[in-house]
Amino acid sequence: MEVRFGQCAQVAAGHGGRERTLIDMSQTVSTSAREQIAFLRGLRQVRQLRPDPLPQAVLDDILEVARWTGSARNIQPWDLLLVRDRAMLQALARVEGGRAAHLLNAAAGIALVMNGNPEHFDFDTYDEGRLSERIMLAAAAHGVGSAVGWFKGAASDEAKRLLRVPSGRLLRTTMSLGYVDAEGHAHRSRPQQPRKPLSDMLRQEHW
Numbered sequence: 394m395e396v397r398f399g400q401c402a403q404v405a406a407g408h409g410g411r412e413r414t415l416i417d418m419s420q421t422v423s424t425s426a427r428e429q430i431a432f433l434r435g436l437r438q439v440r441q442l443r444p445d446p447l448p449q450a451v452l453d454d455i456l457e458v459a460r461w462t463g464s465a466r467n468i469q470p471w472d473l474l475l476v477r478d479r480a481m482l483q484a485l486a487r488v489e490g491g492r493a494a495h496l497l498n499a500a501a502g503i504a505l506v507m508n509g510n511p512e513h514f515d516f517d518t519y520d521e522g523r524l525s526e527r528i529m530l531a532a533a534a535h536g537v538g539s540a541v542g543w544f545k546g547a548a549s550d551e552a553k554r555l556l557r558v559p560s561g562r563l564l565r566t567t568m569s570l571g572y573v574d575a576e577g578h579a580h581r582s583r584p585q586q587p588r589k590p591l592s593d594m595l596r597q598e599h600w
C-alpha cells in the first residue's frame with residue numbers, strides 16, 4: 394500500500410492519541426525518509442494560481458493539518474477565515490497597500506485571524522508563521538500551490554473591514570491556495586540563487 398507523505402501526516406494528526414493507528418500505517422508506508430525530506434525541502438511559494446475550485450476534501454485536509462499546528466502554551470491563538478467568494482478574493486487582492494495580489498486568481502484564501510492580545514504579540518507572530526507553513530505543506534501534499542500575503546497598517550484595517558473581522562483582532566497574513574497556473578509559473582522571474590548555501594548560515598558549537 395502506497396501512502397503519500399501528506400496522508401501519513403493526516404493519519405498522525407487526525408487520530409491524535411491513537412498511536413497504534415500511526416504505527417500500523419507506518420509499517421505499510423513505502424514512502425522513504427528521502428522522499429519525505431525532498432517533499433519538505435521542495436516547498437516553495439507559488440503566486441501563479443488557477444481559480445478552479447478545490448475539492449472540499451482537499452480543503453478539509455488542509456484545515457485539519459492547520460488545526461493541529463502547535464502554538465505557544467497551546468493557546469491556539471487563531472481563527473481561520475476561509476474565503477472562496479471571487480468578489481471578496483478580488484477585493485482583498487486589490488486592497489491599497491496590501492501585499493496579497495496572488496489572491497486575485499486563487500481558488501481560495503485563508504485569513505489567519507490571530508488573537509491580537511498585545512501582551513502576547515510575540516506568540517501571535519511565532520504561531521502565525523507555524524500555521525502558515527503547515528497550510529503550505531498540507532496544500533503541497535495535495536499538489537495545491539500556496540502563497541503568503543501580508544496586510545499591515547491601513548491595509549490590514551481595510552482587509553478586516555471587508556472580512557468583518559472584529560477590530561481587536563490581528564489580521565496580517567492571508568494564504569492563497571489553488572492549483573498551479575503552469576504557464577504563469579514557468580514565466581515567473583526567478584532569483585539566481587533562491588537560498589543561501591548552508592555554509593553561509595551554519596555555525597557549529599559557538600559563533
Ligand SMILES: Cc1cc2nc3c(=O)[nH]c(=O)nc-3n(C[C@H](O)[C@H](O)[C@H](O)COP(=O)(O)O)c2cc1C
Pocket residue numbers: 436437438439440492493495540541542543544587
Ligand atoms: C513573514 C512573511 C511575509 C511574507 N509576505 C509576503 C507578501 O506580502 N506577499 C508575497 O507575495 N509573499 C510574501 N511572502 C512570501 C515570501 O516572499 C517567500 O516566502 C519568499 O520569497 C520565498 O519564496 P520561494 O518559496 O518561492 O523561494 C512572505 C513570507 C513571509 C515568511
